[in-house]
Amino acid sequence: MTDETALMQQIQQGQLDKLAVLFERHHVSLYNYFLRSGNSPALSEDLVQETFTKILAYRQSYSANGTFKSWMYGIAKNTMADQYRGLAATSVHVDADDEPLAANHSLQENMEQKEKQSLFEAALQKLPVELKESLVLSRYQQLNYEEISTMVGCNVNTFKSRIRKALSLLQSHYQVLSGEGE
Amino acid sequence: MSKESIVQLEDIIAWKVQQIQNKVNEPMPLPMQQALEVNNDWRQELSFVEHFYTSQADEQRPSAQLSTRFYQMLNSAQVVQEQRVHNTKNNAGEVRFQPGIWQAISSWFMPAPVYQFAMLAVCFGLGWYLKPIDNNTVATNHESQQISALQNEVKSLTTMVAVSMLQNPSATERLNGIAYSASLIDQEPQIQQTLLKVLATDDSTSVKLAALKSLAEIQNIAPIADALIDVLNTERNPLVQINVLQMLLLSGNEDVYLKTTNQLTNTELSTEASKILEQLSQVNQI
Structure with a gap:
């Protein structure tokens, strides 16, 4: 049994204060997950709060079969989907074309790493939501293929194809943004 | 059948991702290596994948408001839970086990609030009835002294019960005791000391948090500040540590504030409590 599964079991038994340990461990990466999924900083904070409120409310539905992390991101993904449904009339996504790219600052050599990262982030924002979501969960949240495929409701082989497609599209956008594709 | 039809690029990517995430330690399987050797496009795609998965990824930090909102939500949830537990136990009174002799004797000194009130009223009435009757004006002063003495007795009896x-x-009875002693918290050092002892040694987090909430009603917490800071060194629960810190920092006493901010270097503080202390001291500086 993992440390986090044990903590969740204690929360289920009424030791609600243990949720503070899980919050401190995950809230920053969860916040960045929402940011990378195209949400504003303020909305991302609201979504983190909402996710932890749901974790508390649905604590009895957690089973030790999966990891706490994958269960938490499943809730986070659904919370974001609910949010989008609620705000269907107004797009909450940051349009990558409207964002000034950090590539403008890329001439300085010591900024090379940050420039590459900015390009990756910008290229990521150009992907369709479904592909972006899969890639963010795999690359930045470090979830494995099995966990994500269960979360998004497909089998592992289908998910492998989806990731390949996402990476191929990401590469095309990256090359255009970096000037390599011209 | 060609090797490419046996080994798919998505399989190689999946393996690569696992390797980058330290989930496989073995070298790449031979069929995958052979497939890559004969396919330059695949090698380029895989190089991009590696580049993407291993590039530096800076994380942004949310505002301190997020933590504050979370802990407020958690506190509210705990209060609701305590009330539910309390109500459930009150409703299930008939299922209680038979008390032993010691518990029976103890219970004489811990009567239910209704009986306690009745007992106090009888004491007060008897005192009033038995007072010496003087027919001169000096009696007024004498009576007020007697009333004052009787009130002190009542207070000390209430303190003893609490x-x-x-x-x-x-734990439920201790929670009742905390609620019962709330009216005397600012007047009775003995209750303050008992609550501090509860805070330092009780097994139940709920009782500790309730004790803290009661102690927070003391108008001047300077005399007990050192005892509260000592709790930070022995307490392992981040939530209790955070509540103690909040109480000390928001007391409005400058000396207490300084003593508390000195705890920034305290290695006994949990990571969560250290972060909150840092954030609260920054907010107070503004």
Whole structure:
């Protein structure tokens, strides 16, 4: 049994204060997950709060079969989907074309790493939501293929194809943004 | 059948991702290596994948408001839970086990609030009835002294009952004791000391948090500040540490504030409590 599964079991038994340990461990990466999924900083904070409120409310539905992390991101993904449904009339996504790219600052050599990262982030924002979501969960949240495929409701082989497609599209956008594709 | 039809690029990517995430330690399987050797496009795609998965990824930090909102939500949830537990136990009174002799004797000193009130009223009435009757004006002063003495007795009896309840082995009774002693918290050092002892040694987080909430009603917490800071060194629960810090920092006493901010270097503080202390001291500086 993992440390986090044990903590969740204690929360289920009424030791609600243990949720503070899980919050401190995950809230920053969860916040960045929402940011990378195209949400504003303020909305991302609201979504983190909402996710932890749901974790508390649905604590009895957690089973030790999966990891706490994958269960938490499943809730986070659904919370974001609910949010989008609620705000269907107004797009909450940051349009990558409207964002000034950090590539403008890329001439300085010591900024090379940050420039590459900015390009990756910008290229990521150009992907369709479904592909972006899969890639963010795999690359930045470090979830494995099995966990994500269960979360998004497909089998592992289908998910492998989806990731390949996402990476191929990401590469095309990256090359255009970096000037390599011209 | 060609090797490409046996080994798919998505399989190679999946393997690569696992390797980058330290989930496989073995070298790449031979069929995959052979497939890559004969396919330059695949090698380029895989190089991009590696580049993407291993590039530096800076994380942004949310505002301190997020933590504050979370802990407020958690506190509210705990209060609701405590009330539910309390109500459930009150409703299930008939299922309680038979008390032993010691518990029976103890319970004489820990009567239910209704009986306690009745007992106090009888004491007060008897005192009033038995007072010496003087027919001169000096009697007024004498009466007020007697009333004052009687009030002190009542207070000390209430304190005794509250202290007994706070020492009860049942967490529910200790919670009742905390609620019962609330009216005397600012007047009775003995209750303050008992609550500090509860805070430092009780097994139940709920009881500790309730004790803290009661102690927070003291108008001047300077005399007990050192005892509260000592709790930070022994307490392992981040939530209790955070509540103690909040109480000390928001006391409005400059000396207490300085003593508390000195705890920034305290290695006994949990990571969560250290972060909150840092954030609260920054907010107070602004």
